[in-house]
Amino acid sequence: MFEKFKTKWNINSHWQLTMIFIVFSVTGSAAMVVRKFVFEWIGITSETSLWIKVPLYILILIPAYQILLIVVGTIFGQYRFFYEFQKKSIGRFYRKTKKEKNINIQELTMNNSGNNNETAVLLLNLGTPDEPTVKAVRRYLFQFFNDKRVIDLPWLFRKILVNFIIVPFRAPKSAKLYQQLWTKEGSPLLINSVELKNKLQEKLGDKASVFLAMRYQNPSIRATLNAIRKEGYSKIIVLPLFPHYASSTTSSAIETVWDEIRDWNVVPSVHVINQFYNHPLFLDAFTHRISSYNLEDYDFILFSYHGLPTRHTDKIHPKISTTGCNCHEVMPAHGKFCYRATCYETTRLLAERLGLSKGSYSTSFQSRLSNYWLTPFTDATLKELPLKGIKRVLVVAPAFVADCLETIVEIDYEYKELFIANGGQKLTMVESLNADDRWVDAVKEIVSPYI
Structure with missing residues (x-):
């Protein structure tokens, strides 16, 4: 019996099993003891109704x-074991009954060119539910919101908030939105990411093998890294597909990669590219995409980026508050890894390439969960523009390199409806880079110096 536990828990010694x-x-x-103390403190007795006592x-x-x-596990020197045990135990509430439900997609995202080189390029994106059902969306949201870098609250508060409030109430609503997003092929974010990976492999040829993984859900980082490990690559180039550095996206993805690699017997050379918002070819790809629309048909261009809580950016430069920073006017010295600063800089760089005049464009932030997120808010901005006589708006989302829920549904459906309801006449969303050939060339140039 003890040997079964040792095998199941992947431990080697009887001493550790005893602990x-x-x-x-x-x-x-x-x-x-804690339960008894709390029950006595709040006045729960043996006569209290079970309908109250059990919940x-x-x-x-x-x-x-x-x-x-x-x-207790930490006191007995078993923190690592019980930390991993907790993650697995909690995950069982939302885990699928088999390892990878969508086997075809999993195989598509793996490299199938054969290992004829020493370098693996790992593309990382945020993730998507496996299907637009409440159950699948619940699994996705559970993993996403339980990330300590996404909701940076104390562990207990985060667990209660996410698992008893956010996920149960949000999953059914989000599932309806994903049903609007879904195509016959599946999730646009995943389908476009797979196409990007395949095109990049064609460009790189035998110089490197390209893999794709998602921070949340499938194809998982763990499964993809296991495939890389089995092939015995000596170098891994990690490229999170987030143009702007943010702890909740870039760092979360990188940290997950290292959590997997650190226990390998042979740790390969790893190079991480943590942002590329100012790479000339990335900017050229988005400039070309925007220019494919007739800009004369619009009164205004709105550059909309995914929002973040201001406390996230405050942590980047703790001596300078986000609200007091002048990054909306010029790139400050402390703004190199500040999400807000790099977003505003991206707008300025794109506006310069497009030859836009001041007053004909602005920057905003979407997808907020509270009023304590980065401002100005995209939805509020779209309400105000018609009042200024701006009736035709082109919306660009440079924080997203693949179309997803935030672009297709939030901008092209919800914000368009909001804009027109408030007096606007026309709102057009610029399609993201997806697997555009110029974007593929840009990714090749971004990773090539490290191959």
Whole structure:
């Protein structure tokens, strides 16, 4: 029996197995003590109705047990084991019954050119549900919002907020939006990312093998890195497909890669490209995409970027507040890795290439979850523009290199409806780079110096 546990938990010594059993025993007893104390404190007795007692028991005991398991495990020197154990245990509520549901997509995203070189290029994007169902969307949101870099709150608060409030209430609504987004081929973000990966492989030829993974859901970073590991590449070039650095996207993806690689017996050389918003070919690709629309047909161009909580950007330059920064006017010295600063700089660089005059364009931030996110808000801006006599707007989203929920549904459906309802006449969304040949050339040039 002990050998089965050692195999299941991937541990080697009887001593460690003994410590783990002790931790479980101590934690169970401690959790019951906590439950008893809390029940007495709030006045729950044996006469209290089960309809009240049982929900409170679940709400108190489960979080208490999870916290105590980590604390007690740390005391007994088993933090790493119980940290991983907790992640797997919580994930079972939302995990699929088989490893990869969409096997065809998983295979498409793996490299199939054969390992004739020493270098693997790993393209990373945010992710998408496996299908537009409530169950699949719930799994996606569970993984996304439980990321400590996305919701940077204390562990217990994040778990309660995400697992008992955000995911249960948001999943059904988000599933309806994904149903609007979905095509016969599947998720546009995944389909376009696969096409980009295939085209890049053609461009690179035998110089490197190209792989694709998603930070959340499939193809998973773990499965993709396992494929890279089996092929024995000596170098990995990691390119998160986020033009602008942000802790909640770029760092989260990079951290996940390192979490997987750190336990390998042979750790290859790894080079990470953490942003490329000012790369000339990236800018040229977006400039060409925007220029494919007749700019004379529009009164105004709105550059809309995904929003972030201001506390995220405040952490980049803690001595200078986001609201007090002048990055909307000029690129400051402290703005190199500030998401807000690099977004405004991207707008200025694109406007210069397009020959736009001041006053004919502006920058805004979309997808906010609260009023404490980066401003100006895209939805608020679109309400105000008709009041200024601006009736025809072209919207560009340079933070997204592949069309997704935020571009197709949020901008092209919801914001268009909002704009027209407030007096606008025409709103057009500029298609993202997707797998455009100029974008493929740009990615090739971005990764080539490190091959």
